[in-house]
Amino acid sequence: MATERSGLAIKSLAVFKKDVLSEFRTRYAIGAILMFALVTVVAVGFASARIIIEKNMQAILFWLVIYFASVAGLGQSFIKEEESRTALALRIYAPASAIFAGKYLFNLLLLIFLEAIIVPIYAGLIGLEISCAELFVMVLIMATLGLAGSTTIIGAIISKASIKGALFAVLSFPIVLPLLIMAISGTQKALNSNLELADGLAELKVLLSYAVVMTVAGFMLFDYVWHD
């Protein structure tokens, strides 16, 4: 049993490492994410040149950028396997759970990368003043976990579809919506002064349960999507 579990972990990490390496070589997903971030930075920069963006609006903008950047960058994680025909090799190599775990970790890494760039840029651009840093960070962590989980399973679903197009955006939006709403609400509370970690507890609880439920559901359902 111990070797089985460690085998699973090793294979997950192997899948993760493979994705990181191939991404390093092609820089496709990172490129898509960075381009998107750059475009929104410039757009927001122009827009906010003379006006002050209100705190609640800053939170909304922030999460919209992250969501759309993830649509641009994270939707491809499985499609590239199908297109480069490495999918079959992957199926033989590892059990479904390891593949899901590896892809999940990779998407998580992409999101962390995205946020590491966006947060300081937006802080500088629109004068992001975070009143309650703990709440902001906690919301960020919980929401990122949830976002990674849902985008992984949806990415797997669309890789099997014939007409991909905007399907990722169409499918992911209703699924991710509760997460976005709670993340925006929690971030708004973190930006507004006089509010502390305790005030955002409701949002954090929902975000955490969403992350857990979605990731577990994705993990269990992945098998049905991967093997057809």
Added chain:
Amino acid sequence: MVWKIGLFVIFVWVILGTWMFEPPMFGVSSPEIYRIFYFHVPVALVTFIAYGFAMYQGLRYLNKRDLLYDKKSETAALLGTIFCALAAGSGSVFAKFTWGTFWNWDPRETSIVVLLLIYLAYFSLRSAVADPIKKANLASVYSILGFISAIFTIFIWPRITPGLHPGAPGDTASGAFIKMSGQTWLVFGPSLAAFLIMYIWMYMLSMKVHALREGKLR
């Protein structure tokens, strides 16, 4: 045949009852505005139940791999979408008279549109896949994901974010759950039952048509 007459009788009772009995008021003076409550809420409940039913058929498909379950899931979802559109429409009319505008971005109000989006995304996915087995697989999986999202959007979000609907935090008039008096249940209960039976009737007819088509192809 008997139950269909019974359904007609129940609906006539509901229509008469909405005019004879007062709906739950939630601090509003005139009951006339609220009578639509007896139609809007049951339809909204039925559309949610319908989606749960569609998800259930999806689960059965994943379990047994019989494409019939996938057809049942699709039929359930299609009819559920109709009810969802009706719920959203009636909700909008309700909102116009109660809160002033046709759309308010109240959490519970928006949740019915989110459910509609989930339904529509489900059908987008179905149309994007050619192979029937793959279609059934992916649709069933997505129905489960959509159901999870629906639970969060419909049951959790409106209880956390302040809004206009009764039951939101900060609502002093009714508290966490709407308390309906016995008199209200006299109309609401039959209304819910009637719309549910209506849905089931439509569902059974659709499945029969499907069975007939299958029979003709063989």
Added chain:
Amino acid sequence: MTTLIPMFVSLVIWLVLWLYMLRLDHRIKELEKNVQ
């Protein structure tokens, strides 16, 4: 009096819908009999 009008309207709408459902049901029964 004016409150009775919506009631009649909804009754009529419901009657039409219900009759339509009955007609569908009847047609399907006929088709099923023809198949056998």
